[in-house]
Amino acid sequence: MNATQEPASGPALVWFRDDLRLSDQPALLAAVDSGRPVCCVFVLDESSEGIRPLGGASRWWLHQSLRSLADDLERAGSGLVLRRGPAADVIAELVGETGATAIHWNRRYGEAERAVDERIKERCRGEGLEAHSHNASLLFEPWEVSTKSGSPYSVFTPFWRACREQRPPSEPLPAVRRIDGWDQRVPSEDLDSWRLQPTTPDWAGGLRETWEPGERGAARRLRDMVDGLPGYAEGRDRPDQSATSRLSPHLRWGEIGPRQVWHTMMAADDSEAASGFLRELCWREFAYHVLFHHPRLSTENLQRKFDAFPWPPLDEDALRAWQQGRTGYPLVDAGMRELWHSGYMHNRVRMVTASFLTKNLLIDWRIGEAWFWDTLVDADPANNAFNWQWVAGSGADASPYFRVFNPETQRSKFDPDDRYVASWVPDLGTDDYPAPLVDLKESREAALAAYQQVRG
Ligand SMILES: Cc1cc2nc3c(=O)[nH]c(=O)nc-3n(C[C@H](O)[C@H](O)[C@H](O)COP(=O)(O)OP(=O)(O)OC[C@H]3O[C@@H](n4cnc5c(N)ncnc54)[C@H](O)[C@@H]3O)c2cc1C
Numbered sequence: 033m034n035a036t037q038e039p040a041s042g043p044a045l046v047w048f049r050d051d052l053r054l055s056d057q058p059a060l061l062a063a064v065d066s067g068r069p070v071c072c073v074f075v076l077d078e079s080s081e082g083i084r085p086l087g088g089a090s091r092w093w094l095h096q097s098l099r100s101l102a103d104d105l106e107r108a109g110s111g112l113v114l115r116r117g118p119a120a121d122v123i124a125e126l127v128g129e130t131g132a133t134a135i136h137w138n139r140r141y142g143e144a145e146r147a148v149d150e151r152i153k154e155r156c157r158g159e160g161l162e163a164h165s166h167n168a169s170l171l172f173e174p175w176e177v178s179t180k181s182g183s184p185y186s187v188f189t190p191f192w193r194a195c196r197e198q199r200p201p202s203e204p205l206p207a208v209r210r211i212d213g214w215d216q217r218v219p220s221e222d223l224d225s226w227r228l229q230p231t232t233p234d235w236a237g238g239l240r241e242t243w244e245p246g247e248r249g250a251a252r253r254l255r256d257m258v259d260g261l262p263g264y265a266e267g268r269d270r271p272d273q274s275a276t277s278r279l280s281p282h283l284r285w286g287e288i289g290p291r292q293v294w295h296t297m298m299a300a301d302d303s304e305a306a307s308g309f310l311r312e313l314c315w316r317e318f319a320y321h322v323l324f325h326h327p328r329l330s331t332e333n334l335q336r337k338f339d340a341f342p343w344p345p346l347d348e349d350a351l352r353a354w355q356q357g358r359t360g361y362p363l364v365d366a367g368m369r370e371l372w373h374s375g376y377m378h379n380r381v382r383m384v385t386a387s388f389l390t391k392n393l394l395i396d397w398r399i400g401e402a403w404f405w406d407t408l409v410d411a412d413p414a415n416n417a418f419n420w421q422w423v424a425g426s427g428a429d430a431s432p433y434f435r436v437f438n439p440e441t442q443r444s445k446f447d448p449d450d451r452y453v454a455s456w457v458p459d460l461g462t463d464d465y466p467a468p469l470v471d472l473k474e475s476r477e478a479a480l481a482a483y484q485q486v487r488g
Pocket residue numbers: 268276277278279280281283284312313314315316317319377378379380382383386404408410411412413415416417419420423
């Protein structure tokens with residue numbers, strides 16, 4: 033960074049990350065309120081140590097979301113500078129190029145991301161620049177909720193109770209409508225040159241027809257959810273109904289913040305239904321709480337005794353059948369095909385497909401987590417690994433090891449008329465549909481025998 037710049041003359045940098053919105057956007061609002069001109073930037077960082085590369089569906093989403101953010105910023109009076117590279121170096125270069133005197137960002141909670149932020153903060157301190165971090169993506173930050181003895185929660189229900197007993201999450205901040213944008217041009221890369229979208233083959237048709245990435249799409253989903261709130265409690269477990277919000281990718285990229293969701297729901301007429309919905313939203317908070325305290329969540333068993341789990345050698349054919357939705361179990365296949373087509377899968381079906389992979393096929397949960405990471409539009413650093421470990425039994429407040437979801441029982445319970453299955457598995461009942469890959473009873477018993485070895 034160039035310490036010879038006149039301190040007061042430079043802009044405030046706003047570094048966008050998982051917070052691609054203009055409303056309830058503390059970093060942006062603080063920069064605007066500081067009275068300095070504002071230079072908005074997004075850095076595609078695929079090379080800092082420990083940063084996990086984005087999956088394919090997330091890359092697609094990010095492309096659309098950045099386009100939408102750039103349009104919204106332009107309407108408000110600012111450009112969006114796009115750069116690629118190790119974030120700490122890129123931000124340092126930008127400070128040098130613009131003479132920025134302050135940097136604002138919203139906090140992230142992964143270990144590698146925090147290390148990058150810390151490096152930048154240290155540099156700023158050394159050079160007399162202001163570095164301000166804010167909370168945009170959680171209701172309660174991981175260090176704000178703890179047990180009476182001061183330790184992190186490892187069980188959800190007391191965590192949820194503690195969240196409710198805390199002061200309510202603060203009100204969302206007003207949307208930024210006018211930005212005094214930094215008018216001296218700095219080079220920006222072309223979004224298309226980042227190749228976040230597939231070209232040939234173009235597998236994103238299903239994503240395009242299903243989603244509207246960006247802040248407007250997120251607000252629309254929230255409005256629809258308020259209208260659908262009365263049906264949530266009963267319908268949320270039913271993949272054949274559209275009872276859930278589908279806010280997850282919007283929350284993942286911060287096109288909407290949880291404070292906005294919380295307060296909108298609290299203002300809704302049906303407080304009981306709202307509370308049921310907010311409980312689910314707090315699973316997201318809990319996953320981040322766990323990620324913060326167990327940074328290797330996507331690679332290490334939370335319960336270390338599971339390190340001794342006797343995973344057999346990987347059966348590549350079985351894995352491929354699961355990925356392609358050709359296991360011969362219609363609910364599993366419907367979920368995996370929905371995922372491939374739309375980048376989404378209903379929560380109940382995620383649990384069933386994950387249980388089938390880890391327990392009926394005895395394939396390591398990390399392999400399933402990686403597939404979801406690549407294919408989900410909501411692939412989330414906390415929620416994905418947290419839930420995989422929950423299903424596998426190795427995680428926090430996890431499903432007990434002996435709980436093996438039976439995909440046929442789940443199908444008759446949660447998709448009683450086969451409407452969901454029929455919409456994704458049109459070949460069911462034809463000669464093209466595969467025979468069952470494994471016997472449910474035998475594979476369940478094999479799983480239980482393997483799990484017995486790590487009980488203790
Ligand atoms: C194996 C597996 C992997 C998963 N991977 C992800 C992931 O990568 N990203 C992700 O956002 N969710 C993940 N989930 C959690 C859950 O399936 C999705 O959040 C939910 O299906 C999103 O749909 P929705 O927005 O309509 O949910 P709604 O029912 O409308 O819930 C509202 C919001 O609450 C949060 N939420 C709901 N359920 C959970 C949960 N079990 N854990 C954490 N947060 C929750 C989400 O942010 C969601 O958008 C996973 C679940 C399983 C079983």
